[in-house]
Amino acid sequence: MPVGTSGGLCAGRVVVVTGAGRGLGRAHALAFAAEGAEVVVNDLGVGLDGTAAGADSPAARVVAEIEAAGGSAVAHGGDIATTEGAASLVRTALDTYGRLDTLVNNAGFLRDRMLVNLDEDDWDAVMRVHLKGHFLPLKHAAAWWRAEAKAGRTVAARVINTSSGAGLLGSVGQGNYSAAKAGILGLTSVAAAEMGRYGVQVNAIAPAARTRMTEETFAATMAAPEEGAFDAMAPENVSPLVVWLGSDASDGVTGRVFEVEAGKVTVMEGWRRGPSADKGARWSPAEVGETALKLLAEAEVPGAVYGAG
Template sequence: MTDENANEETATGPGPAGLCAGRVVVVTGAGRGLGRAHALAYAAEGARVVVNDLGVRPDGSAARDAGGPADEVAAEIRAAGGEAVAHGGDVATPCGAASLVATALGTYGRLDTLVNNAGFVRDRMLVNLAEDEWDAVLRVHLKGHFLPLQHAAAHWRAEAKDGRNPRARVVNTSSGAGLAGSVGQANYSAAKAGVLGLTLVAAAELGRYGVQVNAIAPAARTRMTERTFAETMAAPTDGTFDAMDPGNVSPLVVWLGSAASEGVTGRVFGVEGGRITVMEGWHPGPTADKHARRTPAEAGGTARRLLAEAAVPEPVYGAG
């Protein structure tokens, strides 16, 4: 682990123009929590921001202020002297994702960065998890990543083929639940693990068009986490550093979405408080090759010997 001096951190700022000056950034689920923090941070670095949010409740059900949070964040950015436009479409539908990209292009004439962040939770133990609760969470987190990414990628591919050479960026949002699992969140964990696979494939496929794709696994205080982790997520009352403030995650997201991150793609970063971790995923461990077919008993014996040599896996959140 590397400790960094606070003066070193602040000394690497982008200067008056802003790290994202001239860039157009789309942030989904940007009406509250992490998405709001990202939208404000991008605007502070000179980006023009498309603020997407449906304004739903934490479980995805309709709220009376549907669409309102996106308007509020866009207005907040404009009041601070930035440029922003609200988008209230459902990014987990083809029409909503298409209109999201069209809003950026129609309003600002370009699209440089897509931050996929929208989501909600419907937590249940596996045996009590209803099919519609499974479908709803997979839809918003996984399909809600895929569709905006697909529409943005189609635009960037066309730009590249026309010789305009995008320096495009995508930041996807996974979770510790996607990396390690989380008791009571089978649907959410599966969706967030799927986001990791989508990120790796997109990075490999889209690099030829000037698109970099990375993912974060953040830990912060949001509407989704407050109920599950109320005690550990509580804000300090003594003026000390608030490690769970969503704004702590945004600086890395802004950097990944900027031209300054050139050459960084297909990576997953853990982000919590002041800590940034490069996550290293599945990789081959102990291996044995007989060069012939085993019997089931032989396969079991080999598996047990290899497991004795292997590292102990990280525990699932909430287990034990």
């Protein structure tokens, strides 16, 4: 992939991408580099379930790809779901490039089970990498941006968090993953509200693409097309929106969630108040039940949970 020139959309920006050794993260890192960004490529190099996957570094391979195309990148192999790993991620950007402009939180893995078979350890592991792995890099990056703003320096920072359709609608057999991805949406809203005063914009995407996490779970949907046909599930289809959100060009866009798949981008409108009734006094159980049924008859039907029969 050719690297962008000084006129690239992200020229002069320093971008951190977590979980960037493969799949969506790799596609994002390459796309940012192609638009002129200097990229910190984070990847712990673990298997789909979060276990160690050997000494070969996926992050180093992505860095080599970027450098071979004429770009600038550095690998980071720390665990971003730990305080030290997240802090060292931000330090790597600052020590290598002297600044940090964009953080893309992308790292994650799966431990799928039906709820009655879901072990506590599998719940905790998924919460840790998705929710904690979003919170800690955001916390450490935001602290530096706040300090920059308080020192009187202009900040035009961007954070792109990675949720999922499972977080928006739920997904059968993925209770832990769905809960974590829904939590990321709440984190995005709060971070956008808190950090706007310091020049930080925070948005989230809910992508659909072929990755190690999806190609087995949704094998039929994620199958590659015949040669020459548009590959709707290629992770590279998601990256253009991420690059735009991570650039100066997205000025004024914050606290938003975008669903992105193939050539389609959708702005999600989230929870909004629907029909309501106010008695002005305490309801009895029978009264409130009758009223609730009337309100439900007027309300929109929720979208179907993925995998529901």
